[in-house]
Amino acid sequence: MTPHRPMPRSLARLLLAGLTLAGAAMLPLTAQAQATKIKMVLNWKYEGPQAWFFIAQDKGYFKAEGLDVEIDQGAGSAASIPKVASGAYQAGFGDLNAVIDLASKRPAEAPVAVYMLYNTPPFTIVVKSDSPIKTPKDLEGKTVGGPATDAALKLFPGFAKLTGIDASKVNITNMAPNLREQMLARDQVDATFGYVTTVSFSAKAMGMDPTKDLRFIRYGQYGMDLYSNAVFFARDFVKDNPKAVAGFVRALNRAIGEVIANPDMGMDAVMKREPLLKRDVEKERLLFTLRSDMSHPEIARIGLGDVDDKRLAKAIDILVEANQLSRTPTPAEVFDRSFLPPRDQRPSKLF
Numbered sequence: 001m002t003p004h005r006p007m008p009r010s011l012a013r014l015l016l017a018g019l020t021l022a023g024a025a026m027l028p029l030t031a032q033a034q035a036t037k038i039k040m041v042l043n044w045k046y047e048g049p050q051a052w053f054f055i056a057q058d059k060g061y062f063k064a065e066g067l068d069v070e071i072d073q074g075a076g077s078a079a080s081i082p083k084v085a086s087g088a089y090q091a092g093f094g095d096l097n098a099v100i101d102l103a104s105k106r107p108a109e110a111p112v113a114v115y116m117l118y119n120t121p122p123f124t125i126v127v128k129s130d131s132p133i134k135t136p137k138d139l140e141g142k143t144v145g146g147p148a149t150d151a152a153l154k155l156f157p158g159f160a161k162l163t164g165i166d167a168s169k170v171n172i173t174n175m176a177p178n179l180r181e182q183m184l185a186r187d188q189v190d191a192t193f194g195y196v197t198t199v200s201f202s203a204k205a206m207g208m209d210p211t212k213d214l215r216f217i218r219y220g221q222y223g224m225d226l227y228s229n230a231v232f233f234a235r236d237f238v239k240d241n242p243k244a245v246a247g248f249v250r251a252l253n254r255a256i257g258e259v260i261a262n263p264d265m266g267m268d269a270v271m272k273r274e275p276l277l278k279r280d281v282e283k284e285r286l287l288f289t290l291r292s293d294m295s296h297p298e299i300a301r302i303g304l305g306d307v308d309d310k311r312l313a314k315a316i317d318i319l320v321e322a323n324q325l326s327r328t329p330t331p332a333e334v335f336d337r338s339f340l341p342p343r344d345q346r347p348s349k350l351f
Contacts, residue, residue: 035068036244040091041083042074043229046274048282049197049289051266053093056255058269065247076149076177077195077229085109090237091248093117095151096230096334100319103329111232113335115249115305117256118228118289119296121220122195123152123159126184129215133191136163136217143171145183146193151228153193155219158322162223181206191217195228197292201285205278226315227307228293230335238336246339253305253341260350263287290350303346307335 042050053071056062062069072089074080080094081102096113103110125144127133133142136159146153153172160167175183181202183189192199196218200210208214219226231252233245259266267283298308312331320328340346 035063035066036241037068037070038062038091038244038248039070039072039089040093041072041080041089043077043080043093043095044075044198045073046270046277048267048270048277048284048286049293050093051259051263051270051286052252052255054269054273055259055266056251058272059255059258061251061254062248065244065251067244067247067251069248076147077151078154079149081111081232084111084232084234087234089234091231091233093231094229095154096227096232097155097315097319098151099230099232099334100316100329101154101323101325103334104320104325104327107327107329107333108235110235110329110334112235112238112333113230113232114238114245114337114339115231115252116227116307116335117230117304118293119299119304119307120228120293121218121224121226122197122228122293123155123219123224123226124194124196124199125152125191125217126194126199127191127215127217128184128187129213131190131215133217136160136165136222139191140166140169142190143173144191144193145173145175145180145189147177147180148174150177150193152195152219155224155226155319156193158319159219159222159224161322162318178202181208195293197285197289200288201281205281224318225311226318227312242339249305249339250341253346256304257347259286260290260347295350299350300348303340303343303348304350305340305346306337306343307331 057069057071077095078098080092081098083089084092085102099111099113133139157167173189180192180194181199184192185206185208196216203210203214238245263283263286266286267279270282271277271279302308309331312335316329319325
């Protein structure tokens with residue numbers, strides 16, 4: 001039998017170094033393989049007030065949390081909810097009231113909101129400044145238009161009930177989102193549904209001055225003190241991937257703080273995705289959204305991202321009664337604050 005000869009030390013060192021290098025080379029592949037994939041659908045086409053999602057993606061904040069996030073454009077704040085409920089997406093940004101509606105009808109399918117952004121109700125009915133429509137009741141006998149997926153349109157039955165409108169006397173017509181302001185300007189409709197920010201900037205892009213040419217009948221001024229757009233996840237995904245949800249929220253919250261501090265940086269990320277946008281208009285839209293849609297006084301107390309349970313419960317009751325829903329979801333069914341970063345790490349003041 002040939003006697004066993006020990007391996008020369010130089011050869012052993014070479015083999016050990018090779019194994020170490022091979023292991024190091026595989027680390028990025030291993031990390032990539034372990035990343036949790038999240039497909040997210042936005043509320044609308046690319047625009048300024050989505051900057052924080054893009055910053056979290058571009059600066060690697062999602063990646064640092066072990067996430068591989070893909071972000072798609074949306075088709076309306078209410079339209080993103082069924083896309084997540086169906087399983088086509090794991091996450092979305094859209095109208096919390098559509099989540100409440102689905103939670104009442106099909107609770108097992110309804111997504112769960114985890115971070116509230118639009119804490120002031122942006123829902124509105126828009127008329128021209130010289131319109132004879134002065135109050136909600138004046139809408140009777142008139143034609144009001146809006147995209148089929150528009151959240152304000154979907155909330156109209158509730159608004160009508162609260163304000164004493166006979167909804168059967170209001171003619172509602174649908175149009176493509178890009179035609180809304182044009183049809184109003186040309187008197188093809190008497191009024192339109194929409195978000196204050198969206199309509200204002202779409203009108204401005206047409207050469208109108210929304211402060212002079214338009215009037216806004218805001219739902220919040222007539223008792224519908226509702227929350228609006230939030231980040232939400234599929235219910236099953238929340239149950240099966242709690243660490244991924246918490247990581248996503250952490251990354252997003254960090255990006256929001258940075259965009260608030262440096263809006264121009266946020267606009268760089270937006271323009272990277274859609275170079276044909278008008279940068280100055282989108283920056284103005286971003287700042288307007290921060291002031292108008294995200295600065296409810298409650299954030300000084302509870303911080304951006306959270307909700308007031310009493311206010312949310314009241315909002316749920318308004319929707320259930322106004323839309324004659326068969327079941328009243330609890331606040332905990334539609335919003336889960338357990339994934340939020342600590343209070344002192346979330347914005348308390350946006351300006």
